[in-house]
Amino acid sequence: MQGLHLTADLYDCRCSDDLMLDDAQIAALCTAQTLSAGLTEVGAQWVKFPPYQGQPGGVTGTVLLAESHLAIHTWPETGNVTVDVYVCNFSGDNTGKAQALMEGVVAAYAPRRVVRQQLWRGDISGAGEGEGSQVMEALTPDASFGLQAELLQRRQTAYQQLELLDTPRFGKVLRLDGRFMTSEREEFFYHEALIHPATLAHPQPRKALIIGGGDGGAAEELLKHNTLEQVVLAELDSEVIATAKAELQAVHRGVWDDPRLQVLEGDGMLYLDQTEERFDLVFMDLTDPDTPAECLYTGSAWQRIRRAMAPGGALVLHLGSPVFHPEQVQDLVAELQQQFLKVRCYGLYVPLYGAYWGMAVVSDSLDASRLTPAAAAQRLQARGVGDLQYYNPEVHGALFALPNYYRALVGPAAYGVVEVEDATEVATA
Numbered sequence: 001m002q003g004l005h006l007t008a009d010l011y012d013c014r015c016s017d018d019l020m021l022d023d024a025q026i027a028a029l030c031t032a033q034t035l036s037a038g039l040t041e042v043g044a045q046w047v048k049f050p051p052y053q054g055q056p057g058g059v060t061g062t063v064l065l066a067e068s069h070l071a072i073h074t075w076p077e078t079g080n081v082t083v084d085v086y087v088c089n090f091s092g093d094n095t096g097k098a099q100a101l102m103e104g105v106v107a108a109y110a111p112r113r114v115v116r117q118q119l120w121r122g123d124i125s126g127a128g129e130g131e132g133s134q135v136m137e138a139l140t141p142d143a144s145f146g147l148q149a150e151l152l153q154r155r156q157t158a159y160q161q162l163e164l165l166d167t168p169r170f171g172k173v174l175r176l177d178g179r180f181m182t183s184e185r186e187e188f189f190y191h192e193a194l195i196h197p198a199t200l201a202h203p204q205p206r207k208a209l210i211i212g213g214g215d216g217g218a219a220e221e222l223l224k225h226n227t228l229e230q231v232v233l234a235e236l237d238s239e240v241i242a243t244a245k246a247e248l249q250a251v252h253r254g255v256w257d258d259p260r261l262q263v264l265e266g267d268g269m270l271y272l273d274q275t276e277e278r279f280d281l282v283f284m285d286l287t288d289p290d291t292p293a294e295c296l297y298t299g300s301a302w303q304r305i306r307r308a309m310a311p312g313g314a315l316v317l318h319l320g321s322p323v324f325h326p327e328q329v330q331d332l333v334a335e336l337q338q339q340f341l342k343v344r345c346y347g348l349y350v351p352l353y354g355a356y357w358g359m360a361v362v363s364d365s366l367d368a369s370r371l372t373p374a375a376a377a378q379r380l381q382a383r384g385v386g387d388l389q390y391y392n393p394e395v396h397g398a399l400f401a402l403p404n405y406y407r408a409l410v411g412p413a414a415y416g417v418v419e420v421e422d423a424t425e426v427a428t429a
Contacts, residue, residue, distance in 0.1 A: 003068065003088040004095050004138070005119040006102045010081040010111035019109060020076040023048045023059045030063045030070055033104035037097045039087070040066035067094050070101060081109050086121075099141030116290055118178045119161055135165060137180055137354070139324045145354025147180075149173065152247075157239040160292070164247055170352060172247055174215060176240070176287055182215045184250035186351045188389040190318075191251075193348050195221040196391040197399055198281055198316045198361045200379050201368035205280040206230070209308070211268035211296070213285035214240030216252025222283075223258050224385045231261050232277070234268030241265065269296065269304060278310040284317035289328055297332060302339045302362075314366045315340070319358035322347065322406045329358050333410045336362050344369045345414045346399040347406060348390075358406065360414075369400040369416040 018025040023046040034041045043064040049057030055077040063070040071084040085102045087094040106114060120135060136146035152172070153164040163175040171184030182190065195218055199205055207230045210218050214235035222231055235241055241263065244252055255261060264271055282305055289297040297317070305315055319329045336343045340362040346369075350357045361368040376393035379385075402415045 003086060003121040004098050004136075005121055006083075006085045006098055007117045008083045008102060008106055009115040010083065010106060010109050011079070011114070012112035013079050013081055014110040014112065015108060017076070020074045020079070020081070021048075021056055021059065023061065026059050026061065026072060026074070027063075029105065029108055030061075030072065033101055033108070034063060034065065034070065036104055037101035039094070039097050039101060042066050067097070070105075072105070081111070095136065095138060095144055096142055099138060103141050115292060115294065117292065120178050135175075137175075137178060139321070139355060143324060145180075147173070153243070155239075157237050159237045160287075162237075162239055162243060164243060171250065173352065174240075174243065174248065177291060179287060179291065180352045181287070182217055182248070182251055183352050184248065187215075187217045187251045189348060189350045190352070190357070191217040191221045192388060192391040193346075193350075193359060193399060194218055194283060194285065194316060194318065196385075196388070197346060197368050197371075197396055198314045198366070199225055200376050200396065201361070201366060201371045202280055202312070202314065207277065207279045207310070208232070208281040208283065209234065209268075209272075209277075209279045210283045210285050211272075211305075212236070212287075212293075213283065215244040215248055216241075216255050218283055218285045219258075219261055220251070220253050220255040222281075223255060223260055224387070225383045227383055228260060232264060232271075232279075233261060234264040234266065234271050236265075236267055238265040269301065272304055272308045275308060277308065278313075279308055280310050280313045282309060282313070282315045284315070286317075288318075289320055289332060290325075299335050299339055302336065306339065312363075312365050314361050314363035314368065316359065316361050319345070319360055321353070321355040322358045322409055323356050326409055329406075330409045333360065333414050336360060337413065340364055342367050342416070343410075343414045344400060344416050345402060345406065345410050347402065348399060367416060369397075371396055373397065 027046050031041055041063055046061035048059050051057050058074040058076050060073045067087040069086055073082045083105050085098050087098040134146045135149040136144045138144045147167045147169060149165040149167045152166050155162055160177045165173040167173050170186050173183040174181045205227055208222055210233045213233050219231055219233050286293045319332050322329050341364045343360055343362045345360045347356055347358045373393035376396045407415055
């Protein structure tokens with residue numbers, strides 16, 4: 001009976017006044033969207049608050065569903081709304097219906113900004129936390145990815161819900177706010193692809209910053225390069241680091257003991273604003289762009305990052321899935337192109353994410369797509385980089401050789417030139 005709990009905070013809503021002030025109109029909207037989503041209303045309660053200090057009163061209410069509930073609270077004085085949808089999956093999988101209900105309500109309020117969260121809630125009988133239960137992650141309102149898993153830990157940290165799962169496929173899996181983050185057996189897909197393309201392309205990287213990355217996997221890959229003299233890892237949630245140290249040795253491989261690694265438990269962006277250090281490479285190893293980390297996937301955040309980048313430096317980040325999040329990928333790349341002269345997109349299939357995943361190396365001068373296999377092989381050897389399960393000199397170019405649908409999303413300026421052994425250009429910038 002695993003249930004899905006969705007929340008959305010809507011800011012600067014451009015809906016009619018009725019949907020902020022009129023409890024009858026809001027109730028009618030919720031009933032219509034409930035029916036449209038295929039869920040069952042069994043009751044409702046709505047309260048219209050009186051004006052307060054010259055401001056109109058908002059509305060709060062709940063629609064009771066046979067599957068659970070929908071709740072809405074409006075703040076007409078600020079144009080903000082919070083929406084809460086919860087469904088259990090006792091009689092069937094209601095995941096898609098819950099997502100459709102949420103999207104229908106959000107669309108009606110037409111917010112300028114949305115912050116979404118989701119939480120998979122366990123079986124209250126306890127059966128859902130045993131071996132053999134399916135743990136799902138919604139990729140979109142109409143697509144999900146799941147694993148057979150046993151829940152080992154679940155707790156609310158100061159910033160997010162942290163779960164540790166044990167899976168037959170990937171071993172221990174870390175999940176944050178209902179999103180799969182990393183696993184013991186396949187972490188190399190994501191971490192090697194995040195780290196090595198830009199690091200190998202840089203002729204002499206000495207200092208690097210990882211914003212996030214509390215599982216230690218990115219730092220472990222980065223410090224395989226003997227040119228690195230200092231790596232700063234700034235992780236907001238100290239409990240992620242503690243869990244990784246205790247449970248995810250196969251991911252971090254003891255990197256915490258490397259004297260070149262400096263761990264800062266706190267706000268990485270605040271550190272950037274205060275530090276005098278200049279970094280050759282900056283990696284955003286964060287939760288997805290549609291999570292509470294969304295404020296870091298903006299032009300203003302990237303401007304703050306670039307101030308701490310050394311000449312010739314590069315920023316690396318993931319974009320989401322070009323398959324499941326095409327508009328998000330397109331928008332992020334367009335914004336990156338407003339901030340940096342060279343934006344080079346690449347991608348790979350990440351098994352734990354259930355999708356082909358997009359990434360980007362951005363810089364004013366470094367073009368990671370131009371590194372030839374011969375040059376990559378030479379640098380791997382010179383820097384003593386070994387124990388790689390995904391990345392190799394030939395894979396480097398393949399990562400930047402984008403499928404046509406990905407090219408169409410980001411435009412020719414974002415996939416650049418891919419170099420092969422004889423320096424033949426196989427893509428035109």
